[in-house]
Amino acid sequence: MLEALQSGVGAPARIALALLAAATAxxxxxxTAxxxxxxxxxxxxxxxNFEVLSDASPRRIADTVRELESLHAVLGRIASRPRxxxxxxxxAFADNDGFRxxxxxxxxxRVAGYFAQALLRNYIVLDLSSGAGSRSIYHEYLHEFASTxxxxxxxxxxxxxxxxxxxxxxTRGEALVGLPVEQHVAxxxxxxxGPMPLSELFAVTTSSPEYGEDRRAGLFYAQSWATVHxxxxxxxxxxxxxxxxxxxxxGADVAAAFAAGFDDSLADLETQxxxxxxxxxxxxxxxxxxELSRPDDRRPRxxxxxxxxxxxxxxxxxxxxxxxxxxxxxQEALDLEPDLARAGAGxxxxxxxxxxxxxxxxxxxxxxPSPGAQPAFLVGHLxxxxxxxxxxxxxxxxxxxAVAQEALxxxxxxxxxxxxxxxxxxxxxxxxxxxxxxxxxIAALESARMATPTDPGISFGLSxxxxxxxxxxxxxxxxxxxxxxxxxxPRERTAGPxxxxxxxxxQLIAGFQAAAAIAAFEGGDLALAEQLVGxxxxxxxxxxxxxxxxxxxxxxxxxxxxxxxQVYNAAIDRARGGxxxxxxxxxxxxxxxxxxxxxxxxxxxxxxxxxxxR
Numbered sequence: 001m002l003e004a005l006q007s008g009v010g011a012p013a014r015i016a017l018a019l020l021a022a023a024t025a026x027x028x029x030x031x032t033a034x035x036x037x038x039x040x041x042x043x044x045x046x047x048x049n050f051e052v053l054s055d056a057s058p059r060r061i062a063d064t065v066r067e068l069e070s071l072h073a074v075l076g077r078i079a080s081r082p083r084x085x086x087x088x089x090x091x092a093f094a095d096n097d098g099f100r101x102x103x104x105x106x107x108x109x110r111v112a113g114y115f116a117q118a119l120l121r122n123y124i125v126l127d128l129s130s131g132a133g134s135r136s137i138y139h140e141y142l143h144e145f146a147s148t149x150x151x152x153x154x155x156x157x158x159x160x161x162x163x164x165x166x167x168x169x170x171t172r173g174e175a176l177v178g179l180p181v182e183q184h185v186a187x188x189x190x191x192x193x194g195p196m197p198l199s200e201l202f203a204v205t206t207s208s209p210e211y212g213e214d215r216r217a218g219l220f221y222a223q224s225w226a227t228v229h230x231x232x233x234x235x236x237x238x239x240x241x242x243x244x245x246x247x248x249x250x251g252a253d254v255a256a257a258f259a260a261g262f263d264d265s266l267a268d269l270e271t272q273x274x275x276x277x278x279x280x281x282x283x284x285x286x287x288x289x290x291e292l293s294r295p296d297d298r299r300p301r302x303x304x305x306x307x308x309x310x311x312x313x314x315x316x317x318x319x320x321x322x323x324x325x326x327x328x329x330x331q332e333a334l335d336l337e338p339d340l341a342r343a344g345a346g347x348x349x350x351x352x353x354x355x356x357x358x359x360x361x362x363x364x365x366x367x368x369p370s371p372g373a374q375p376a377f378l379v380g381h382l383x384x385x386x387x388x389x390x391x392x393x394x395x396x397x398x399x400x401x402a403v404a405q406e407a408l409x410x411x412x413x414x415x416x417x418x419x420x421x422x423x424x425x426x427x428x429x430x431x432x433x434x435x436x437x438x439x440x441x442i443a444a445l446e447s448a449r450m451a452t453p454t455d456p457g458i459s460f461g462l463s464x465x466x467x468x469x470x471x472x473x474x475x476x477x478x479x480x481x482x483x484x485x486x487x488x489x490p491r492e493r494t495a496g497p498x499x500x501x502x503x504x505x506x507q508l509i510a511g512f513q514a515a516a517a518i519a520a521f522e523g524g525d526l527a528l529a530e531q532l533v534g535x536x537x538x539x540x541x542x543x544x545x546x547x548x549x550x551x552x553x554x555x556x557x558x559x560x561x562x563x564x565x566q567v568y569n570a571a572i573d574r575a576r577g578g579x580x581x582x583x584x585x586x587x588x589x590x591x592x593x594x595x596x597x598x599x600x601x602x603x604x605x606x607x608x609x610x611x612x613x614r
Contacts, residue, residue: 042308043300046087053303053311054092056128061300064092064126067134068141071168074175074287075145084451085421086121086373088144091315092128099127102315104322112136115143118318119381119423120374122147125315135181139166150245152454154254155211156201157245159221160228170289178229178284184222188277195277196223198270202254230276233283253488309333310342314374317350326350341370349378357386368410373417377424380411384427393433393464394511404434422451430461438469459485460505467512472532475509476539510536514555521559526566530559561597564590568604575611584611 044053047065049072054061068090093099102125105111112130116123124140142162146153153161167179188195196210201223204210210220231237244261252260262269313329316322327350333343348363361382367375384407387393391400411428418424425448432441442465449458463478483502517532533555540552567590575583587608590596596604 042303042305044303044307044311045298045300047298049087050090051087052090052092052300053308054090054094054128054300055098056092056094058300060094060128061092064090064128064137065298067137067168067170070170070175070289071138071141071165072145074168074177075165084148085418085423088122088124089311089315090124090126091312092126095129096127099125099129102312104319113140115140115147116315116318117147120314120318120377123315123318134168135166138168139163142166148451150248152248153245154202154248155204155206156220156224157228160224160226163221163225164228164232173289175287175289176284177287178232178282180229180282180284181222181225183218184225185277185280185282187218187222188226189280191219195226195270195274196220198227198266198273201227202258226277227273229282230273234272234276304337306333306336306340306343309336310340310346313343313346313350317346317353320353323350323353327354341367341375342372345370345375345378352382357382368413373414373421373424376410376417377414377421377427380407380409380414380424380431381427383407383410384431387431387434392508392511393468394508394515396434401435404431404436407431408436420451422448422455426452426455426457426461429465430457433461433464433468438465441465442469454485456482456486456501460501463505464508464512467509470516472509472513472516472535475512479505479509506540510540510552514552517555521555521562526559526562530563533559557595560593560595561600564593564596564600568600568607572607575607580611584608587611 042053042055043058043061044051045061045065046052047069050065050068052061052065054064056064091102093102103111103114111127113124113126113136116125122144124137124144126136126140130136139162142165143158146158146161150157163181163184164178167176167181169176169179196219200210201220204220231241240261240263242261244257247257247260248254258266264272309329310333313326313333316326316329327347330343330347330350333340334347337343344363345367348360348367350360351357351363352360354360361379364375364379364382368379369376383403387396387400387403387407391397396404408428408431411424411431414424415421415428425444429441429444429448432438432444442462445458445461445465449455452458459478459482463475463482466472466478467475479502482505486502513532513536517529517536520526520529520532533552536552537556567586571583571586571590574580574586587604590604591601591608
């Protein structure tokens, strides 16, 4: 169930293509089932914001790190949240053969790099031999930057921003930002039928042919770049765009956000962008480098083959199509170093995904503690996944509570290493549905929402934790907010239709509320039980689960029977106290109830006959 709650998290990695010209791309397709060549010489380096793995020369690796950190420093002047979770892994291949072995598209010539937002970390994968050069590096890093700072911007802005910064360059003492992309200028100025209408541009998604087909992707990228370049360069437009992005962050759809941010109509903006392209001036920024804060350069170090195989295996383990290749990587790493805990954890994760859950979880448990937060995170994540699949959180059995407590301990260990990791915080919060304090769970989810404000899993968990805490009005309000959020998000962000997830959320809240009503009923507080059941009756409708509606009917019937029994007992007490007339009137009124329990009806009838002297 966790896959249904996350934005590209837990499901196969959400990948943003970089369809950049790769002049030296090979036409041979490498097998994704093989491990990296034994002749490869791997090196790694960690900077403040990146971990880089590469088989290129030390100088080329150092240049790549400097380029990324320089761009990171420039972007930090625009918007930058603190790094949360494990560092982005940059896998930079020296040649095209190596890159294509680890590319989801080994037969596509125009792919020079890609960005993958995966469960354990984000990835930037590059072909350093491509003709795209630094543009590929910068373009892919911009996807990382956008996913952190603008997680729900439309595709045209995401790609346009990446292309705007793809020509980033450092010279003596300054950084140049926004240099024109000659390829895009050519596409836009040579089109006989004019630019792509903005209404069409704004409607493009990752499943649109305009995005996916090479012959049309050039226009989409070019028009996205030109539109973003205009908005970032024209006086006053940056402030308008900031309002536009803020409205998107707050949940507005694109049309409403556009109206909030811009005074112009869409047609007016389209005309202005077209004029901007025709002028072909494309101003760019010059930023003094001495004003930018950059960490000291760090030298790449040789990396043992086993460690390189683990990092490459983790990249492959993000997609069902490459699990066999990931398994081969982890197994070879263990053959080289049998005690390498990270390799055992990776193999356990792969086995779990392949269906060998007990074996996979056992390997993961053995790997904790180990360097890094990922193994402990995976233990907590997979235990929580089992809980969601096997039972609801309303009345967990003692053995399920014990599993939840183990998950909490594992996730707490992961957070001790990566305190701000949103995905660990989300799961830590969700585990409190089964064990622990709802208040701590709510605090963890609210903290995670600061980094990922539109993650459906957060809204889902907050509503259920409020229900678990007995705050049912809050729970239903949060459920409605979840429905509104899912209606706004693109389908690829919700791992499927929104309806079933909203229905499940409603059913679980109703289950918590029904359980509270039953507890009140069993504790003798019929007033509270009737209040909770009456509220449920108003909230549920024919579209809700039949089992839930049936249970609600049974609970209402039990409450009616209990109330009737109370009336009967009170009448008998009145008769025994000498108020036979009052008792008779109460019992005769009770006889008029159409749904009176048959056995109780028999007792009432006998009492009426006795009090009437019949």
